[in-house]
Amino acid sequence: MSPIIQIESLSKIYDTGFEALKSVSLDVEDGEILALLGPNGAGKTTLISIIVGLVNATGGSVTVDGRDIVDDYRHTRALIGLVPQEITTDAFETVWATITHTRGLFGLAADPAYIEQLLKDLSLWDKKGEKLMTLSGGMKRRVMIAKALSHKPRILFLDEPTAGVDVELRKDMWALVRRLKDSGVTIILTTHYIDEAEEIADRVAVINHGEIIVVEEKAELMRKLGQKTLFLDLQERLTVLPESLSAFNVALSEDGNQLIYTYDTNAERTGITRLLATLNDSGIRFRDLSTTQSSLEDIFVKLVRDEA
Amino acid sequence: MNLYAIKAIYTFEMARTVRTLMQSIVSPVLSTSLYFVVFGAAIGSRIEAIDGVSYAAFLVPGLIMLSVLTQSISNASFGIHFPKFIGTIYEVLSAPVSPFEIVVGYVGAAATKSVILGLIILATATLFVSVEILHPVWMLAFLVLTSVTFSLFGFLIGIWAKNFEQLQIIPLLIITPLVFLGGSFYSIKMLPPVWQTVTYFNPVLYLVSGFRWSFYGNADVNVGLSLLMILLFLALCLYAVSWIFKTGYQIKT
Numbered sequence: 001m002s003p004i005i006q007i008e009s010l011s012k013i014y015d016t017g018f019e020a021l022k023s024v025s026l027d028v029e030d031g032e033i034l035a036l037l038g039p040n041g042a043g044k045t046t047l048i049s050i051i052v053g054l055v056n057a058t059g060g061s062v063t064v065d066g067r068d069i070v071d072d073y074r075h076t077r078a079l080i081g082l083v084p085q086e087i088t089t090d091a092f093e094t095v096w097a098t099i100t101h102t103r104g105l106f107g108l109a110a111d112p113a114y115i116e117q118l119l120k121d122l123s124l125w126d127k128k129g130e131k132l133m134t135l136s137g138g139m140k141r142r143v144m145i146a147k148a149l150s151h152k153p154r155i156l157f158l159d160e161p162t163a164g165v166d167v168e169l170r171k172d173m174w175a176l177v178r179r180l181k182d183s184g185v186t187i188i189l190t191t192h193y194i195d196e197a198e199e200i201a202d203r204v205a206v207i208n209h210g211e212i213i214v215v216e217e218k219a220e221l222m223r224k225l226g227q228k229t230l231f232l233d234l235q236e237r238l239t240v241l242p243e244s245l246s247a248f249n250v251a252l253s254e255d256g257n258q259l260i261y262t263y264d265t266n267a268e269r270t271g272i273t274r275l276l277a278t279l280n281d282s283g284i285r286f287r288d289l290s291t292t293q294s295s296l297e298d299i300f301v302k303l304v305r306d307e308a
Numbered sequence: 309m310n311l312y313a314i315k316a317i318y319t320f321e322m323a324r325t326v327r328t329l330m331q332s333i334v335s336p337v338l339s340t341s342l343y344f345v346v347f348g349a350a351i352g353s354r355i356e357a358i359d360g361v362s363y364a365a366f367l368v369p370g371l372i373m374l375s376v377l378t379q380s381i382s383n384a385s386f387g388i389h390f391p392k393f394i395g396t397i398y399e400v401l402s403a404p405v406s407p408f409e410i411v412v413g414y415v416g417a418a419a420t421k422s423v424i425l426g427l428i429i430l431a432t433a434t435l436f437v438s439v440e441i442l443h444p445v446w447m448l449a450f451l452v453l454t455s456v457t458f459s460l461f462g463f464l465i466g467i468w469a470k471n472f473e474q475l476q477i478i479p480l481l482i483i484t485p486l487v488f489l490g491g492s493f494y495s496i497k498m499l500p501p502v503w504q505t506v507t508y509f510n511p512v513l514y515l516v517s518g519f520r521w522s523f524y525g526n527a528d529v530n531v532g533l534s535l536l537m538i539l540l541f542l543a544l545c546l547y548a549v550s551w552i553f554k555t556g557y558q559i560k561t
Contacts, residue, residue, distance in 0.1 A: 003328035040457075052402040053400055053401055053402050054398055054401050056556050072406065074310070074406075075404070077402060077403060077404040078404040080402070082398070082402050084395075084398055086395055088394055088395035088396045088398065089396065090320075090391075090394075090396055092324075092327055093320075093323075097323070100316075101316050101319075102316075102331055102399060102403075103312075103316075104312045104313060104315060104316025104319075105311055105313045105316050105317070105399060105400060105405060106312075106313070106403055106404060107310040107311075107312045107404055107405075108312060109312060147399070160464075286560040
């Protein structure tokens, strides 16, 4: 199956001379959830903005559903829903009116039954007649999502959707994202909450300084780049790391009660057996041990740091 | 053609007019009434008839044009500038809507308001003076053409302006003087020859003159020329709008 979005050598240089995207190429598969991670100013929003038609690209091309986003914008934009990073609403409009308005912009007749269901799904039904300026920030965020879904898009862009929202809304939002994915919607999200990307995404693309550093299945990425850490709780406190352990990538915790050993899960030998044998030979006894897998956040930080 | 989108933009803009009824309709009607009271009744009674038309009646087309021009620009420029300013313009720009449809929606709504406003002012005027309209169809044609053209011009200003100050500059510093000096309140035949010649360079003269002709059959300039000038200005505005959407000037980065 061909990708639903194909980005080829996309570049963007703003009038200020700032190069936001440097020949970015990326395929988004139909029906997947792709998390686009990157620090502030990495080019995430520029990339999304070009695809939806808010920013003109300097070079390269993008196709959505096999059609060019410039030549065939009517077809491509009709497939896309966008929840932008900034909450921008028409203060004096009611919730119902603003969502119906968006649906109209996408060339569709009013569908009160669908809008009613949408508002109920987003816990907005009892606010349908209220003006947007009377809503809380979280409620406005829900309205933005309802607007993006008003025309039943096949592709949904969520640009930092959970920035500044409370726990309840965040949970609701991810539940909604899962339901949308189940119904076949392709979702591209940018987020600073890497744990969320880790939980929800199928694939992860990391972008930094306008370049895609890595695109990988989430599980594969974590397997490839993942490191594990072994914690050994000592029976007796150590003040310094024994000389015999200097050959290992091991550190002593600040309080001296724990040895911390970091190893690569993909390495031919993890070195654990040798470490434990050395400890035994040195007379260092331990009470307990535990291991942790590095998170997507750790991987992300490492990637961005390495690249810098 | 995305007719639903045109309807969505048009309805949205018209709803704004209803919300701001005082600003959009009541305020221009009130100020026009004041003009009639002061210039029409109080001062006008001491001014002799112009081409057989009483000064108060002579004022009517000029005052309608004054309001229609300024309100067309103000409504259309605000209509597009505000969503640009607060950021809601993203919605229109990311929707499957062509530039032509966007313009029809915004400019259509602004022009509709201006036509309604012009007719309300005309109705208000009949309370103060007896007004005859010799060519009602032409009157309506001039009113609609002027409303559309200047709403389009306002739309351009709304896109061009980087802030609210710039939004006010052109209407305040250019349009108002042009309207006042374009024969809205006098016939240019009353001016010395030199100033008559200067006034021929004022495009508003042709609008007011053509419009007044549709009322009383008298005009400062040939009515065909008036029509030509409006159409020329309309064509210029259309060209500018199409250039803006082609290049994304001040809309897209």
